[in-house]
Amino acid sequence: ADKVTFGTNWLAQAEHGGFYQAVADGTYAKYGLEVTIVPGGPQSNNRMMLAAGRLDFYMGGNLLQPFSAVAENIPVVVVAAIFQKDPQAILSRPGQGLDTWQDLKKARLFVAREGLVSYFQWMKGAFGFREDMTRPYTFNVAPFLADPQSAMEGYITSEPLAVEKQGGFRPNVFLLADYGFDTYSTTIETRTDVVAGKADLVQRFVNASIIGWYNYLYGDPAAANALIKTANPDMTDEQLAFSLAKMKEYGIVDSGDALKLGIGAMTDARIKHFFELAVKSGLADAGLAYTRSYTLAFVNKGVGLDLRR
Amino acid sequence: MSGLTSGASRSAATPLAAPAAISLIGVGKSYPSGTQALDGLDLVVRQGEFLALLGPSGCGKSTALRIMAGLAAPSSGTVERHIGAADGASIGFVFQEPTLMPWARVAANVRLPLDLAGVGRAEARRRAEEMIERVGLAGFGRAYPRELSGGMRMRVSLARALVTRPHLLLMDEPFAALDEITRFRLNDDLLALRAAFGCTIAFVTHSTYESVYLADRIVVMSGRPGRVTDEIVVEAPGPRTAAFRGTAGYAEQCRRAFAAVAGAAAASEPR
Amino acid sequence: MSGLTSGASRSAATPLAAPAAISLIGVGKSYPSGTQALDGLDLVVRQGEFLALLGPSGCGKSTALRIMAGLAAPSSGTVERHIGAADGASIGFVFQEPTLMPWARVAANVRLPLDLAGVGRAEARRRAEEMIERVGLAGFGRAYPRELSGGMRMRVSLARALVTRPHLLLMDEPFAALDEITRFRLNDDLLALRAAFGCTIAFVTHSTYESVYLADRIVVMSGRPGRVTDEIVVEAPGPRTAAFRGTAGYAEQCRRAFAAVAGAAAASEPR
Amino acid sequence: MRLGHGARILSWAMPVLAFAGALLAWDLVVRLNGIPPFILPAPALVAATLVSDWPILSASLWVTLRTTLEALVVATAGGVALAVVFAQSRWIALSFYPFAVILQVTPIIAIAPLLLIYLSPDAAVLTCAFVVAFFPVLSNTLAGLTSVDPNLRDLFRLNRASRLAELLRLRIPAALPSFLVGLRIAGGLALIGAIVAEIAAGSSGQGSGLAYRIVEAGYRLNVPRMFAALALISIAGVVIYGSLALLSHVLLRRWHDSTVARDG
C-alpha cells in the first residue's frame, strides 16, 4: 500500500470524522493506501509542512489560503472540498439586543487573529463591522460569558455546546455562510507535483475520503469516534454527538452541489463567486489567477452517492 | 567634656577621673566561624580621653572597636554607652579599610555624614571642602575613589570621620597607609581638634611611637582570645608638639609601650 | 645574583655594581582622569639589590611599582626589564591592598601562584602550609579572607608573594597593617629569604626606620608629578639584626632618610 | 543571621500566612462578586479539581517538568558557554552579542514553524525553550565575568596564568554570584519556555504537557481544570526558584556579601 500522511488543521474532532472513518473501517486500505492522520492544533503548521513536502495532503480551512498560495507562488492546489459550508459562526447571548446579524455591529466581538485577517475582512467590507470593536479570541469562552454585550466566533458544531453547558443559555448562532461567506471548507489540498506525478494516488485518496465521510454521516461512526478519542483523549461522546448532529442539521457536508455531485463537490461558479467576494473585501487581488488554486479533476464524480441514506 | 577647655596643654589627670563614655565589661565575642575573637575584655573609655589600643595583628582590636561603636553585639558581657543620643551624629568612625562609596566623588564621600545629618547644602559643601584641604587633598574633591592612591583614600575616610566634629571618634589604624610627614601633621591636627572640641577618642595603631605621642592612656591587648594585658598611662609634661618627641620621657614611654606589645605578642603566640 | 651568596652580611657595594634588573628611563605616566602621576622618572633596580621607595602619599610609588612589574604601561619614557622570562613565575608582587580571592580559603589563596605554575598538588600544599606558618597564620589555612583581620589578610597576601620564592619581589607597603613585633619578625624573614635566594627586592614603605633597616638603597620620591628627589645608599657595618637598630649609624641614616622624605613632602606641596 | 527560636518559627509562619491570606482574598473576591467558576473558580474548587484530575494533570506536569529541566540545563550551559566566549574579547562580544539579542527577541510563534520543518518535535520544543531562557544566564554571567577585581586580574597576569586558568580560577568564581541571579531568572523562564514551546511546537496527543491541558481545558471551558493546571505551574515555578535560591545560598554562603550576615 502507498504510505500517505494527511495533516488536519485542529485536534481530532468530529469535524474530521470522515477521514478517521476511512482509516477505521479500512476504506483507505481498500484503496491501497496506508494513511497516517497528523492532527493540528492551536499553533500547528501543517500547511507549511505540506508545502515543504513533509505531508502529502493537508486539510485546508477555507479558500482564502489557496488564493494566497497562488499569490505567493506556493505550489499547492485544492483537490476536494468536504464542507460545502464553512461552519464558522458568530455567537451572541439572546435578549441583549444582539439578536440579529445587524445588531452584532454593536457588540464587542471576540475574533481569533486568523479570523481577523480572513472572514472578518469580509464582515467589515460587506456589512461595516469595525476592527476596533474586536478583542482577541484565544479559544477561551470565559470573556464572552462574562460580558453580555459581547459576541464571539466559533464553529457551529462546537462552541455552542460549550456555551450552553457553562453559560447555561442557548446562544444565538449566526452561520457566516448564511450571510454570504460562501467559501468551501475542510478542503483537501496537496502539492501540484503530487497532482502531476501521482494523479492516481490523489484520486484514490479523495475517493476513499469521500466514502469515509458518507459512512461517518450515514453509517455507524463508533469506530471513527473511538479513533478520534484515542488521538484526542479529552474529546467527549457528548461533543462528538453534538458536532455530528449539527453537521447534519446545517448541511455542512452534504448539501447544495454535493447532493448531485457527491461529497467533495466543487464548481467553478461557486469559487468564482467567492473569489469576487474576496476581492471586494480586500482579501485577494482582482488580477489573481485564482483558478490555479484548485482543480476539479478529482471530484464531482458522484462517488459514494449510493451510500447516502 | 567640660573638663577639657584648656587646649593642648592639660594634665593627664583630668580624663582619667572623668566618667566613662563607653564601658566594656567582661565582653566576649565569637564569630560564626568559631573564632573566639574576644574573651572577658574589660575596657573603659573615659569622656574626653584619648585612648590608644595596641596589640598584635588579629588580637581583636577592630572587633573591640566595632563593639564600642555598637556595630557588633558582644556574644557575652555587657556594653554601656554614655554618649547622649541627643546630640546628633556624634560618632566618627574610621574603618581599617577606606570604605568609600565608589560611585561618589571625594567631596560627596566626605560630605556624606553632613548630608545624612541634614546640614544645609552650602554649609556642608564648605565644611567638606575645608576638611579635604586639612587632609592634604585640596584639588581632589571631584576625583572618584578609584582614581586615588591608597593613602589618599584613607585620608578621605579620615576627612569623612572628622567632618562632623564628632564627640566620639573611633579610629582603626587611620594613619597606617600614610607617610611619616603626613602622619605627623595629621597627628597634630587630631590633637588640635581634640583640644578645640574636647572629643573622646579611641584609636587603634600599630605604632608605639604614635600611641605615646597621642594618647592619654594606652591599652595593650593580646590575642586568641583578645583580652587586655597591659595599660600605660602616658605622662606628657608640656604640650604635645614635635618637641615632645625629643624628650627622654617620650623615648622611655615608647620603650615601655613596645615592651608591653612584645609581651602581648608573646602571650598571643601559643594560641 | 652570583654576587650574593654570603648571607646577611655583605657589603652594599656588590649590588650597586650589579647589572640592572629593571630600568625606568624618563618614565611619565598620566591617567585618563588627567592626573600626571609620574614625569621623567629615572629609576634603576639592580640585580640582587634591596631597594626601598619612600615618598609622600600620592607621589606615585604604587604607579612606579606597577610599571616595574609590567602591570601598567608608561605614557612616556622607556622601561627595560632584564629578568629572564625563562625562569617561570619569577615575580612576586604584594599589592597595597590584600587582593585576595574572597571565594578561596587562605590555603588556596597562598597556593595560587604554585597552582598556576603547575607545581604538584602535594608539594604546593606543603609549601603553602609552610609559608602560612611563616607569616604567623598557622591554623587559619581553612579560613576565608573575610574571616580574617586586616593585618592577617595582608599577611596572606605576603605569603602568596613569597611562596614561589620569586627572583624579583615587588612589594607595596607590605607591612603597614602589622604590629611592630610581627613586622620586625617578617623584616628579618625577608632578609633571610633574600640572603638564601639572592632575590631582587623593591618595596614601598612609609617607615624610614624600616627602609634603613632593610634596604641597600633608598630612593625618595616627591609627588605631583612623581619623580626621584633623593637617593640614599645605606651603610650597614655588620649583619642586619636587631643590633643594627641600636647603632648610631642606623639612627643617623634614619634621620637622613626622614629629612629626605620631609624635603620631598615639601616639594610635593605646591602642586 | 542567628535566629532565635521564635524568629525561626516566624520565618516559616510568615510565608505560610501570606499564602493563606492570598487564598482567602481570592476566595472572598470570587464569593463577594459572585464570579462564576467558568471565569474564576474559587480556590477550593481548584483544589478539588487538582485532586480529581490528578491522573491527567500529573502526567502533564511530568512532561512539562522534564522539558523545563532539559531547557534549563541547555539554557544554562548555552548561556554560560556564550558568556565565556564573549568574555574572551571585546571584538567577539561586539560582533556576536547582537545575534544573542536577536535570538532573545525573536518571537517563538514565528520561528516554531520553521523549526518544526527541520527538527524533530522534541528538538524543536527544546530549542524554543532554550531561546526563551538562555538570555538572562548569558547577560548575568557575562556581567560577572567582566567585572573581576582588576588587581586580581593583574595578579593572574603576573603569574603568567593561561587564559584557561584565569577563566577557571578567577573569572568563573567571580562571576558566580551574578550567574546565580541569572540562573534564578532562567528557572522561571525555562518553565515558561517549556509551556510556550509546547504550544508553539509541541506535538499534541498522548504525552502532552500542562500547556496543552490549559489550552484544551480553556477551549472546553473546563476553567477549574485550567486553573488547576495553572496552580501546578505556579507551584512548579516556586519550587524551582526555591531550589535555585537554596543552591545559591549554599554556594555563596561563606564568602559573599549578600549571604554573610553581619551581626549587630
Next chain:
Amino acid sequence: MRLGHGARILSWAMPVLAFAGALLAWDLVVRLNGIPPFILPAPALVAATLVSDWPILSASLWVTLRTTLEALVVATAGGVALAVVFAQSRWIALSFYPFAVILQVTPIIAIAPLLLIYLSPDAAVLTCAFVVAFFPVLSNTLAGLTSVDPNLRDLFRLNRASRLAELLRLRIPAALPSFLVGLRIAGGLALIGAIVAEIAAGSSGQGSGLAYRIVEAGYRLNVPRMFAALALISIAGVVIYGSLALLSHVLLRRWHDSTVARDG
C-alpha cells in the same frame, strides 16, 4: 580602553563583517538547498519586501515600539519598586517573593482572557507585557540592593541614616550595576512581551503592531513579509539593547570595574 586609530576602525568593522557574514550564510543556505521563499526567503528578498511594504510595516513597528517602551517603563518601575520593598526585610521577601515568581511563570495566554474581562485592552496589553518583563529587573535589583558592602552599611547606621537615606544614597547606587544588567534583559523581554500581549490581549484595528502583521502575513502565506516583520523586531531589539548598554556605560563609566579599563 584607549584605542588606536586602527583598533577603532576594527571595533566598527568587526560587527559589520559578522553581520555581513551571517547574511551571506543565510543567502547561501537558501540558495544551495534551493529552499523556496515560502519556507525561508533569502535576505535580499526580505530586504526588498522591507522596502516595498515599508508604509504598512513602519506603522506597525511604531505601534509595537510604543507598547514596548511603555512596558519597559512599567516593568522597570514595578521591578525596582518590588525590589525595594523586598529589600526592606527578610520576612517581606520570604513572604511575597513567591508571588513574584508565580507572576513570572504564569503563561500569558492563560491569564489574558481574565485580564480582558476586567481591563481595557490597552491596560491588558500593558499588564501582559509587564508580567513578561519585570522579573529580571526585580531579581537583579534585589540582588544588588542586598549585596551592599557591609562596612558602608555600618557607616550609614553609625550616622543614623534613615531607611530612606540608606536606600537612596547607599543601596540604590550600589545596586545600579546589577540593576542595569536586569534592565538590559528586560529591554528584549519588553519587546517580546509587547508582541505576546498583542496576540493574546491586544485590540485590533488600524493601528495593529508587528505581531498582527506576522500573524496576518503567516495566514496569507506572505512569508517574505513575515520575515521582514521579524527583521524589524530583531533590529528593534538590537537597538533597544544597544541603547540600554550605552546608558549603562555612561552611568557606570567612571567608577565601576566592568567599565573602567586598566591599561597595560
